[in-house]
Amino acid sequence: MHFETAPAKINLTLDTLFKREDGFHEVNMVMTTVDLNDQLSFCKRKDKKITIDSEHQYVPTDRRNLAYQAADLMMKTYNIKTGVNIIIDKRIPIAAGLAGGSADAAATFRGMNALYNLGIKTDELAELSAKLGSDIPFCVHGGTAIATGRGEKIEHLPKPPNAWVILAKPKINVSTKTIYQALKPGKNPSGSERMVGAIKDGDYPLIISLMKNDLQEVTCRKYPDVKKLIDSMAASGADCAMMSGSGPTVFGFVQKERQATHLYNAMKGCCDEVYKVRLLG
The missing domain is CATH 3.30.70.890 (GHMP kinase, C-terminal domain)
Structure with a gap:
């Protein structure tokens, strides 16, 4: 079994520059993490299924969940032969602008990497995660960063002053x-x-x-x-x-x-x- 913490993020800036040809908006955002976390645990299954358990009534436990999608993408990309059970202890409010779903997905990319001893570098995980959502690459890294493009290009920054x-x-x-x-x-x-x-x-x-x-x-x-x-x-x-x-x-x-x-x-x-x-x- 492996455990991951998924911290919420807030935007210190969110600049929207123009609408891109792919339908996304070109953005410039400075983001940082706060001490409000979901807790996820990962356990291998003997079959090839992905199962999600959560006591929170509004957390989907099927393919609608970004953590499910992240696990599925990891299994397909790295040829993982067995399934995984993911337990989500949800503390970040849902649909709140705090990237709770993205944080859970990011924790799943890190968690699957550790659970199966894949040894994949964080930058590679973040690049893969951009296929699922614009906030997920930042959440894979955590900390403080400026994000550009549609949010997937990450440049790390020092920690802001204590607050x-x-x-x-x-x-x-x-x-x-x-x-x-x-x-x-x-x-x-x-x-x-x-x-x-x-x-x-x-x-x-x-x-x-x-x-x-x-x-x-x-x-x-x-x-x-x-x-x-x-x-x-x-x-x-x-x-x-x-x-x-x-x-x-x-x-x-x-x-x-x-x-x-x-x-x-x-x-x-x-x-x-x-x-x-x-x-x-």
Whole structure:
């Protein structure tokens, strides 16, 4: 048996540059991981089946699950002859803009590699994982990185300065596809390159000032509750308040634990799903 931790990710920047001929959007994103994790365990089967177990009622246990697809792709690519049972202890909210499904898939690529002693390098796993989704290559690596292309080209960055992160997810689910379809890319100037410099310099105030998400305006227009949550988080003392990914989860940064506790308690008055975590990065 082998165990893997699958951390959630947040976007510090998300710049959409233009729509590509393949239908995807060209993006520039700085992403980092936070200490909110799914836990996955992997066990070989004697037959060739892929089975997924999870106590979470909204986690699909068939081919719809990205972890299933990742296991299937690993078996076909590396000629693995026996099946695998995957148990997913789900802690990252679903359809939240935190890449929970992508994190599980990434953990599966790493987990299958370890379970079968394949010895495949992380870069090769990440390249393979791009066939399933744009966020998965980053999640295979973890840490902090700038992602370009459609999100699959990864350049590693140092860990940002220490901070507490408060995550708040309203009771709505957002379709990433729907948000991108309503987006007019290239409307705002890109800030990701400046963010890279701020992270390398460890400049917390500059990092805060450069946070930006081009999808936020579209999601807030369609879902006013997200805008209310951002405003509430800012009013409650967050150094920044921004949406992650395509939403609807909103996050805020603070540097001191007492500030984090205050912000956590304030947001608990706005919605049920609130988390106080640290940056991993």
